[in-house]
Ligand SMILES: Nc1ncnc2c1ncn2[C@@H]1O[C@H](COP(=O)(O)OP(=O)(O)OP(=O)(O)O)[C@@H](O)[C@H]1O
């Protein structure tokens with residue numbers, strides 16, 4: 001994985017959500033922390049092209065997120081802060097299949113891939129359930145399956161343990177630890193990021209720390225005090 005920010009910044013009208021910054025991300029586990037409204041989601045959305053930089057550019061494995069947006073979307077999987085917002089079809093199995101249909105897979109290939117991804121995360125029992133009836137943790141797992149089934153190289157999780165109980169939190173943590181993909185996690189759940197190689201701390205739209213987890217988390221605690 002090679003994500004490059006080259007003087008990339010984001011303004012929403014007159015408000016600057018992210019001041020221009022330049023950096024390269026290559027680590028397999030990257031955390032993003034900071035107070036509410038500090039620019040974390042904006043930063044992450046630049047990576048898959050959901051947000052376009054107002055200044056500068058962002059590339060993923062050399063591909064520009066603006067001029068080659070479709071290619072970037074195929075490389076970067078993104079699980080939203082509220083996963084219910086990304087469920088498209090009512091039944092879990094159909095929702096997971098949706099992204100594969102769009103990629104031109106045939107019926108047998110789709111069925112095999114859906115069963116395989118559900119099995120990989122131990123949630124085959126959710127296949128026939130209605131997505132809107134799932135619990136928060138079940139929904140988080142279903143959203144993970146829907147995104148990973150398409151085979152992204154990089155996965156971005158925006159507050160994946162938000163509102164989860166201890167058991168589901170542990171399940172999501174274990175799942176993240178076992179993923180072969182590169183993972184970028186935005187979280188207010190600091191212990192989740194404790195063993196991450198690199199953690200970025202944002203404050204009021206500025207990157208104020210870029211360090212190993214322990215150091216960045218300590219800086220965050222000072223800032224929030
Ligand atoms: N679409 C938008 N239009 C206008 N302002 C926006 C938009 N999206 C975000 N902002 C503003 O940009 C700033 C950064 O928002 P962002 O969602 O990146 O914060 P965050 O760090 O993810 O916060 P949280 O921890 O609450 O999720 C905030 O002030 C927010 O109000």
Ligand SMILES: [Mg+2]
Pocket residue numbers: 040041042081158
């Ligand atoms: Mg956010």
